[in-house]
Amino acid sequence: MTNSNPITFAIVVGEHSGDTLGAGLMAALKQRYPDANFVGIGGPKMLKQGFDSLFAMEELAVMGIVEVLGRLKRLLHVRKTLVQHFTNNPPDVFIGIDAPDFNLGLEQRLKDKGIKTIHYVSPSVWAWREKRIFKIDKATDMVLALLPFEKQFYDKHQVACTFVGHPLADDIPMHSDKSAARQELGLDREAKYLAIMPGSRGSELQRLLPDFLATAKLLQEKHPQLKFVAPLINDLRLAQFEQIKAECAPQLPVTAIVNQTQQVMTASDCLLTASGTVTLEGALVKRPMVVAYKFQQLTFWLGRRLVKLKWFSLPNLLANKPLLPELLQSDVTPENLANEVEPLLYADQKMLIDEFTKIHQTLKQDASARAADAVELVLNQQ
Secondary structure, rough: OOOOOOOOEEEEEHHHHHHHHHHHHHHHHHHOOOEEEEEEEOHHHHHHHEEEEEOOOOHHOOHHHHHHHHHHHHHHHHHHHHHHHHOOOOOOEEEOOHHHHHHHHHHHHHHHHHOEEEEEEOOOOOOOOOOOHHHHHHHEEEEOOOOOHHHHHHHHHOOEEEEOOOOHHHHHHOOOOOHHHHHHHOOOOOOOOEEOOOOOHHHHHHHHHHHHHHHHHHHHHHHOOOEEEEEOOHHHHHHHHHHHHHOOOOOOEEEEOOOOHHHHHHHOOEEEEEEHHHHHHHHHHHOOOEEEEOHHHHHHHHHHHHHHOOOHHHHHHOOOOOOOOOOHHHEEEEHHHHHHHHHHHOOOOHHHHHHHHHHHHHHHOHHHHHHHHHHHHHHHHH
C-alpha cells in the first residue's frame, strides 16, 4: 500500500489483557507499516512500544453494572473527548480492543463519520444479549474473534468476523516447566503449592480473597506441608492483599509475588482462581484449577436473568463440558472451595492435561499476525 503519509492506527484498550493484545498487534503492524502512528488509550506494554495514550487505561477498568454507574459521567466524558479527537484527526482505522460497553459506542460514532472500525475480542453475545450482534454489525467493519465457537456464531448471523486464535496460546509453550519456574521464583522444589488468585481488580480481591485465605487455612490444617503462593498484578494489589491477609489470616504463610502471574501458575500444582482470561492461561499452562466468582448482589441478580450459559469459565466453554469445578456467588465458601481443591492437588490429572492440550492446539494460530492480516484487509477495502 503506497501512502505518502504514515498510517495512523487508533486503538483503545480497557484493561491488562487488552494491553497485551494491543502490544502484540502493534508489533505485527509495525512489521508491515514501520512508520505507523498509534494513538488512543493504551496500557504499559503498548506505551513501551511508543503508543500515544490520551487517557490512562485505568479510566476504563470497571466491571459490573452497578460499578459502571458510579463512573458513568467520567466514562462519557472520556468517550466524547475521543470522538472529538478522532473526528478532528481521523485515523486510517480504529481498533477497539475488548471493553465492549465502551468501545462499541465509540466505534458506532466513528463509523458514522466514515472511519473504518474493527472490534478485537468478541463481546460474549453468544452468552447473553444475543441481539447485540446487530449493534456490533452496525458499529464495525470486522470483528476479530479469539475463540472458534465465536466465529461460528457470527457466521450464522452473517456478520464479518475473523477467527485469529488466542495470543496466549502462541506465547505459552505446550509444556510449562514447573521446576524451572520454581527455581526462578525461589520456591521449594519438592513442596505442593496452591496458587491463590483472587483477580486483578480491587473489587475482586475484596470479594474473593477472604474466602480464598480461609480455604487455604482449612487445607493447611489437613495438609501441614502444603504451601501457598499468590501472584498479584501490581504493587497496589499487593498492598491490598497484605491488608486483607492481616485481617483474615495473619498467621498463614503465603509467598506473594508481583507481576509474574504466568510463572507462578507454572510453578504451582493447582490454582484457586477468580474467573476471567486467567482461567484460559491456567489451562494453557496445563494446571488443574477451581474457578470462583462473586458479583455485587444486584449485578448477579440482573446477570442471572440475562445470561444463558451452562458454564462461565473459558476452559469449560471451549471444551463444551465441565473440565473444571466452578463456584458462583453464595456457593463460594471455604468448605466448598477446599472440597474441590483437595482432589486436584493430590490426584492424577493426566486426562485433564490432555483436554487442555487439545484446547491449546486449537487456539495456537499466530494470533497477532492473523489479526494484523485482518486489519490490513479492512484498511485496503474501498
